[in-house]
Amino acid sequence: MEKDRYDDQQHFWCPMLGQPMTFAYCRKMREGKPCHRVVACFSPHFDVEAYLKEQYGEEEVKQILAPASGRMEKIMDTLAGETGKKGD
Numbered sequence: 001m002e003k004d005r006y007d008d009q010q011h012f013w014c015p016m017l018g019q020p021m022t023f024a025y026c027r028k029m030r031e032g033k034p035c036h037r038v039v040a041c042f043s044p045h046f047d048v049e050a051y052l053k054e055q056y057g058e059e060e061v062k063q064i065l066a067p068a069s070g071r072m073e074k075i076m077d078t079l080a081g082e083t084g085k086k087g088d
């Protein structure tokens with residue numbers, strides 16, 4: 001299956017960048033690999049987990065979805081979590 005077939009799917013609001021974002025960006029934003037939040041953001045739009053397993057395999061998907069490890073990523077995750085809570 002084509003890697004870019006969901007590229008036009010748009011998430012209404014990226015909690016890290018503060019703007020709408022298409023899957024075209026999110027699937028390769030970390031040195032060519034997907035954002036670790038991609039399942040949370042794009043599950044309402046299509047079966048992201050199936051897509052990731054198809055493209056990367058189970059082990060690599062675990063690494064892709066692992067919690068943030070860098071300082072800046074942790075800060076962004078915290079901010080994203082706070083933004084999500086406000087929207088509840």
Ligand code: SF4
Nearest residue numbers: 014021026035038041
């Ligand atoms: S997957 Fe990552 S980059 Fe894309 S909208 Fe969600 S938080 Fe933003």
